[in-house]
Amino acid sequence: MSTQQWWNHAVGYEAYIRSFADGNGDGVGDFVGMLDKLDHLAWLGIDILWITPFYVSPMRDWGYDVADYAAIDPTYGTLDDFDAVIDKAHRLNIRVLIDIVPNHTSDQHRWFQAALAEPESKYRDYYVWADAPEDGSLPNNWVGYFGGKTWTLDEASGQYYLHLFLPEQPDLNWRNPDVLDEFDDILRFWLDRGVDGFRIDVAQALVKDEQLRSNPQIGPSDDSMFRWEQWDAFDHQHDILQPESVDIFKRWNRIASEYGALLLGETYDLKMLDKLDRLVSGGDAIHVGFWFGAMHMDWDAGQIRSTFDFPLSQISAGLGWAQNSHDEHRSVTRFGGGDVGRRRALSLAVLLLGLPGLPFLYQGEELGLPSGELPPEAKLDPIGGDDPNAGRDGTRTPMPWAPGPGMGFTSPGVEPWLPFGGRTDADTAEVQRNEPTSTAHAYRELLAVRRSLTSIAGEDLTWIDSGDHVVAFRRGDIAFVANVSEVASAMPFDGDVLYRSDAGTGQTLLADEAAIVRVRT
Ligand code: GLC
Numbered sequence: 001m002s003t004q005q006w007w008n009h010a011v012g013y014e015a016y017i018r019s020f021a022d023g024n025g026d027g028v029g030d031f032v033g034m035l036d037k038l039d040h041l042a043w044l045g046i047d048i049l050w051i052t053p054f055y056v057s058p059m060r061d062w063g064y065d066v067a068d069y070a071a072i073d074p075t076y077g078t079l080d081d082f083d084a085v086i087d088k089a090h091r092l093n094i095r096v097l098i099d100i101v102p103n104h105t106s107d108q109h110r111w112f113q114a115a116l117a118e119p120e121s122k123y124r125d126y127y128v129w130a131d132a133p134e135d136g137s138l139p140n141n142w143v144g145y146f147g148g149k150t151w152t153l154d155e156a157s158g159q160y161y162l163h164l165f166l167p168e169q170p171d172l173n174w175r176n177p178d179v180l181d182e183f184d185d186i187l188r189f190w191l192d193r194g195v196d197g198f199r200i201d202v203a204q205a206l207v208k209d210e211q212l213r214s215n216p217q218i219g220p221s222d223d224s225m226f227r228w229e230q231w232d233a234f235d236h237q238h239d240i241l242q243p244e245s246v247d248i249f250k251r252w253n254r255i256a257s258e259y260g261a262l263l264l265g266e267t268y269d270l271k272m273l274d275k276l277d278r279l280v281s282g283g284d285a286i287h288v289g290f291w292f293g294a295m296h297m298d299w300d301a302g303q304i305r306s307t308f309d310f311p312l313s314q315i316s317a318g319l320g321w322a323q324n325s326h327d328e329h330r331s332v333t334r335f336g337g338g339d340v341g342r343r344r345a346l347s348l349a350v351l352l353l354g355l356p357g358l359p360f361l362y363q364g365e366e367l368g369l370p371s372g373e374l375p376p377e378a379k380l381d382p383i384g385g386d387d388p389n390a391g392r393d394g395t396r397t398p399m400p401w402a403p404g405p406g407m408g409f410t411s412p413g414v415e416p417w418l419p420f421g422g423r424t425d426a427d428t429a430e431v432q433r434n435e436p437t438s439t440a441h442a443y444r445e446l447l448a449v450r451r452s453l454t455s456i457a458g459e460d461l462t463w464i465d466s467g468d469h470v471v472a473f474r475r476g477d478i479a480f481v482a483n484v485s486e487v488a489s490a491m492p493f494d495g496d497v498l499y500r501s502d503a504g505t506g507q508t509l510l511a512d513e514a515a516i517v518r519v520r521t
Pocket of ligand 1: 061064065101165201202266326327
């Protein structure tokens with residue numbers, strides 16, 4: 001089925017709504033602000049817009065703690081404002097994915113409130129509870145994605161509830177058929193309003209081991225360690241990627257199919273690709289599984305190759321690719337910052353746009369933005385302790401749209417919810433769109449060239465032997481090549497250059513330059 005899907009040759013764009021554009025001058029992004037900026041996405045050549053959660057939320061995890069899945073948080077506007085964004089996006093030929101958060105709710109959700117207040121009600125079993133062991137220990141040894149323990153005591157009942165994230169994000173019990181019914185209705189509610197699909201938050205979790213067995217421990221772990229070190233100290237056999245999850249996504253797939261909608265799962269897990277494969281395979285569950293390897297690698301030919309090869313060789317269905325998101329430091333910063341970081345990020349974009357699958361940009365990536373720099377007192381992310389660089393705020397600073405106070409993000413004189421983090425006039429969309437040699441124009445041209453190469457959609461990736469300095473692969477007669485070194489290097493083939501990210505000439509690639517080439521055969 002998959003070859004004819006509308007997302008097949010598309011390019012996506014993630015808008016972190018809080019920091020995208022503020023229309024009502026309260027310093028927080030919203031739908032009215034977004035409406036105004038959709039033209040920018042059309043100018044850039046975007047096909048799919050993914051909007052991060054906008055539901056009613058106490059904002060402990062900035063919207064990934066949902067208190068009502070069928071209502072818009074007043075900070076972001078009204079359902080009418082939402083409808084206007086969907087309508088305009090569709091008129092611009094942009095499809096819209098919304099972020100659905102099924103692993104957990106907010107502790108303020110009425111289901112959880114009822115579960116606490118009336119333990120006899122049906123809502124108790126919407127969540128995952130465990131009796132307190134007599135020896136005073138926790139129900140099992142699971143650690144959370146944010147580090148730390150995953151169990152919090154409900155003192156009234158003496159039972160613990162499970163949370164893979166914050167204590168304010170209790171995990172739903174996906175073994176309860178009522179929870180499945182509730183989410184069927186939620187999906188239909190938004191599909192009926194015209195959304196084109198869902199980005200499924202933490203899709204690799206959802207169902208938990210029925211007996212809540214402890215995970216085998218494979219390394220040392222304590223609460224003071226960095227959250228991923230704590231996570232990697234366990235073999236996650238029982239908390240995530242349970243085989244029953246695929247049944248949920250098959251059910252969602254049947255609903256999505258009625259509307260021609262896309263299911264894009266947050267499915268990144270390095271260690272259990274065989275289990276992940278089940279979630280995305282066959283086209284009858286999750287259509288596209290996000291792979292975040294490009295957010296966790298160095299600028300190194302071997303690492304780039306293995307980052308691409310690993311999921312491509314083991315996951316049989318669609319893959320989503322991104323080098324940036326609202327959860328990780330921006331790639332310009334990760335790859336060295338400044339002009340070097342910017343050149344490398346653009347080159348990596350050339351490669352990601354060449355891979356089989358669905359590439360996504362994150363807002364501001366097209367402007368070549370590094371992570372915003374924040375003073376410790378500005379920190380708002382609940383994770384990462386006191387260190388502003390350990391949390392996710394740096395990647396979430398507001399979009400710089402135009403020079404001047406408010407930077408076109410909010411009204412002049414209004415403090416944005418997070419500081420701009422050191423943005424300059426040259427960083428803004430307005431300045432870059434008026435300057436043909438800007439990063440924004442480089443991305444726009446890249447997307448236009450890639451769009452024209454419809455023939456690659458049906459072609460598998462073939463690696464081209466290219467040594468330590470250069471990464472190169474083909475899709476049919478089109479090659480994607482990047483020089484991952486500090487010296488000029490030759491392309492390992494002859495051809496007509498269709499796009500280049502820098503100023504090299506002929507078959508020469510400057511340091512960190514990438515190109516798209518029609519190979520002469
Ligand atoms: C996902 C989101 C992240 C959020 C978490 C919990 O990983 O991308 O921002 O904190 O899920 O919902």
